[in-house]
Amino acid sequence: MSVMTIVKAINNALDIKLNEDSSVVVYGEDVGVEGGVFRVTEGLQKKYGVERVFDSPLAESGIVGTALGMALSGLRPVVELQFDGFTYPAFNQIASNVSRMQNRSRGKYTVPMVIRFPYGGGVNALEHHSDSPEALFAHLPGLKVVVPSSPHDAKGLMISAIESEDPIIFMEPKRIYRAVKQEVSDEKFSIPLGKAKVVQEGTDVTLIAFGAMIRESQKAIEMAKDAGISVELIDLRSIYPIDRQTVGDSIRKTGRVIIVAEAHESFSVGSELIGIANEEAFLYLEAPPRRVMGYDTVVPLAQGEKYYIISPERIFYEIEKTVNF
Amino acid sequence: MSVMTIVKAINNALDIKLNEDSSVVVYGEDVGVEGGVFRVTEGLQKKYGVERVFDSPLAESGIVGTALGMALSGLRPVVELQFDGFTYPAFNQIASNVSRMQNRSRGKYTVPMVIRFPYGGGVNALEHHSDSPEALFAHLPGLKVVVPSSPHDAKGLMISAIESEDPIIFMEPKRIYRAVKQEVSDEKFSIPLGKAKVVQEGTDVTLIAFGAMIRESQKAIEMAKDAGISVELIDLRSIYPIDRQTVGDSIRKTGRVIIVAEAHESFSVGSELIGIANEEAFLYLEAPPRRVMGYDTVVPLAQGEKYYIISPERIFYEIEKTVNF
């Protein structure tokens, strides 16, 4: 066991896979000598050489498109896109090819590749550095979309992602890259994709969150506890496939559900979860499912983030409203 | 009045605006001499010259990015992307700039441009020619997303789109480009963006659809009528902003709602509308809102479309299930 941050845990997962599987390669902008702008790939080039861990030219479509070519021909590339907002230049490769090549080739080719990037707000960043694009990728058929919320999960999910034959979008909550520390096993272990985790059991209302919003939700749950409200917290972990079973079970139990996520609320993971709540637990609903999410505006720069970023207090406000509906 | 198809109605709207406003320009792949692969821009180059109606190089990011530059400097470009699946190469320009330039410039620049493209399945097309990407664009803040379902609406909405200072995504239901004919005024008229239309009143269940699904829904409603079920049909017309008022009023009346749309059902306009149904009409819901939508698979080629495309019969099946819930 070692104390790890999320950055360290992902670095460790990459290290383990690079070490045991020579078909794993890691590349992207500044991931080599620099070790990535967040240092997630730190030390890996030194250890595994420039053929396996390297800087690419500055072109996201190229990074993703070439990774697909590698995945089709025997490698298992793990590519970094530098920020959430810079996934969009690669959108066509992801939507038109990465997600579709298995289907197009009728299963002749699998697509064992991981596209990883830091996402989310709350770090006083410039424009395009605070987006939460999970809904865009989850809407595209053929991808799996994964978001860890802790160092342990980050490691276990990344191992699974690299070992998957399906293409994975791996979103890393940059806001808690180093803020959350945890004892994590140094051994290899994996966490299955597509399974949510009940972080905390409760009876009055279900909170569904993921990534950096787990920590905020936990703080809100403390406030709720003081107010005598028992909250169940689900960490989605996979946005697609989404774990209907766990979500449905919980809502059937509590009758109330709130989705907490950073993305713009319209046409989002929140919308989808309200859909699922209705499909899986309609007759158990005692209050309208609610979403506590980002507005349908550009994520503001640092000074505006206080209005945009979801605080524990705002989550608590919604919990109270829902329980008292 | 003239009998028009949707193709003709859009052509007519472009003609009117090109004629009355010299800042309007129309371009894209093959829109000039060829008049577009669906002939939507037929005859316009001849009438307005190659400076105003022209072929661009084959690059969607370039088409959209240059249009933004034009919009910022006094023109009102209307650009064609040849098919739904070829909007993705332009995704970065749309997500990172077109949708954001007003906000980034704090209103100094408006973005009067229209990005139009044929969308949807049912025409036995090759891959990438049958997508319905409305949710992707509607999730991005800063855009308006419009879909007409009839020649009259196509004309009136296109006029509004071109006159809007906000950037518009204009999705044209290719499947009914020529299938629906209607008497349409030859004069200039416009239909406000953001307002849905109650196509048909009813009491037992609300169907919400748009584009090519209106026609299919109407057929299903005939079947329902025979079964003694009264259906209210709403044509959304704008996907964003979405008309919560009209949608909420209808669901509060009928207590039941089904969303009919071609796109993949997860993280879709269907999910969003279930969210809205819960937020606007929770206490009126007598059955779980349902979505009759495309699967989370690649839209199949011609032979598979029979399984994928939504038939009136399948809509009726869902109507019956919902009413008998």
Add this chain to the structure above:
Amino acid sequence: MIQDDLPAIFRDFNPLENRMLRVIDDEGNIINKEIFPQLDDDSIIDAYKQMFYERTADEMAISYQRQGRMYTFTPNLGQEAIHIAAGMNIRKEDWLVPAFREMGILLSRGVTMKEMFLFYLGNEHGGSFKNVSKTLPIAISIGTQLHHATGIGYSIKYKKKEEAVFTFIGDGGTSEGDFSEALNFAGVWQVPVVFTIQNNQYAISVPVKSQTKSINLAVKSVAFGIPGIKVDGNDFFAMYLAYKTASEYALSGNGPMLIEAFTYRLGAHTTSDDPSKYRKKEEEEKWALVDPLLRLERYMKKMNIWNIDKDKLKEEYKQEIDAQFVSAENEKAYKIGDVFDYMYTDMPEDLMRQKDAYEQYLSWKENRK
């Protein structure tokens, strides 16, 4: 200058000087004896037959489409010399990353006309080329495939294999950002990828001059520091020489190169297209005179190696092709699983739920009758 330590043809036919590699002229006379590729008579005859087969298959496909028996088809008319010359130089060990107008190359890899027909009959099993290895499916989103080729090139280099990748794009496709990015990555990584631009002078209705102001398309290689050459795409021997050189160059670890194959699309863009809207009859007629099959036939006749009875051969091919078409038409029915089963290696529960729901609907429908 860039093209210095390269095979001689790159220096002699420098695209910066807007030169084009030709080996025979329009009449079939050898005009560049020193570099004329070594090919025995049988190979030449065989090449002609392959071109003739592709031509016949195209004609048949167009006619099936006209009869309403097949959906939109993308003919290859006029581009056969490129395809067959490439096919003869791409080895089994090499990779092929096609766009959508490379039928002759696919056939030479072992893809059958039945598969091609299945694809254009709207069945994904046709376009996936499951039965030949190292051949990616047809790529429709223009430009994207070049990145895949570059990535495969990286795998090859990484694994120190002696293999090359051959990939294709049209003249219009060179405007897409992915074209430039892919050549640039390939240049930086020095991977064994042979990029071909099939410059058939049109992107649907748009002529090359509206596509770019560069003096030719081969010269774009300069932007990425890789060698480029413009080749007469209607001259089978020039194309053969280009691919032979390219293959040797790539297999010796020299990195990527760019070939512009200058040709003319003799037919429509697709069976839904009407070229008379955007180009002149005279232009088409002029190019029909230098049809690559005609030029090769003229050469063969001059060399006295012509022994082909075209009518008879066509009849033979037609029967064979028709049999394949009928077999494609009679292929087993498309199943609901064909929509769902290939999305993931293991179908997620959520997708199973959707499939089940559809099947429930089907049984409801069955029961209603």
Add this chain to the structure above:
Amino acid sequence: MIQDDLPAIFRDFNPLENRMLRVIDDEGNIINKEIFPQLDDDSIIDAYKQMFYERTADEMAISYQRQGRMYTFTPNLGQEAIHIAAGMNIRKEDWLVPAFREMGILLSRGVTMKEMFLFYLGNEHGGSFKNVSKTLPIAISIGTQLHHATGIGYSIKYKKKEEAVFTFIGDGGTSEGDFSEALNFAGVWQVPVVFTIQNNQYAISVPVKSQTKSINLAVKSVAFGIPGIKVDGNDFFAMYLAYKTASEYALSGNGPMLIEAFTYRLGAHTTSDDPSKYRKKEEEEKWALVDPLLRLERYMKKMNIWNIDKDKLKEEYKQEIDAQFVSAENEKAYKIGDVFDYMYTDMPEDLMRQKDAYEQYLSWKENRK
């Protein structure tokens, strides 16, 4: 060849021969007298002062960031000659489409340091440059801005105005597909756009040699049929000459051109970056010797037009800049409306609903206290 009917410098400094336009050498000696730009002494002194102001502002900004009073900042150290030479040649009537490392040009347009500071203090009102016209906001998504420039060029041409567009990108940015697409569109449309690559030799940690194999960056123009030139970006006079030529060329309706300004990023990529991770001290020291300010100072001293007391001037600038920073720090508070109000010309009801909901939450929060 491509560069034939062009201004002489394009022929004399042909990027295909990997030549670079220089006018003074590192010591400040004139090395190209015939083409030395006509500039009176006052203009030269003024240019130096502008460069010195930009330098001082950069240093101040870095120090505010270090003091924790400002967020991440993007210094311009070493690139001042490019900026001020450009600024002197871009007229009010022309358009500026910046990337994110053009501070000196923005200042010359009339943007204030207060605005720059506001932007780096996390306030959108800073980066929008509302008060100067024809100047787009800072562009962060790399490469995308070039298309906007080309589009503006189209508007200009369409409206038959005598205006030019000046747009900027880094060496790393040339790898993005949008770079190639935008130059290609500009070439086809023949629009008056001057594209500058500020080649500061690094994209964060990645050196140019990992970015492309082309012999230089100016040569990429060949792929798009537009003229290109590589210029010594640390030589103020060379840059001035390049922009003067470019401006005349563009305003006379000749279409686009590409300038590679070859320079060196003397500082960090941003204040969060540590260049010692990826480049050697010796390299930085070597380039510090040819700092564009130093080179201009040497020239001025040689010419006996140096009359600047740097210490005094720095003090003066510092005070002025600090006043602007303090004013930015004391800017009126960011309001909830600043998040919502600029998304659309009229706020959609749905967005109003979200804004209202937030305000309700705020009043709940207020009441709880």
Add this chain to the structure above:
Amino acid sequence: GEKDIEEKTSVSRKALATPVARAMAKQMGIDINQIPGSGPSGRVKKEDILNFKSTGLDIKPESDIIK
């Protein structure tokens, strides 16, 4: 368009209720529209249904409920 005159007028008002309350009423064979609601805006609460049932009024077999 012209409005059809609604024939099914047997239910004069539609109850406001959560899905769970509706489920409960349905399970107990009660037409929720007949139950006076005591919740906000006359919403039918679970207690209302229980009270309603204990008063024994208007119990119908489920199959009779008009759709």
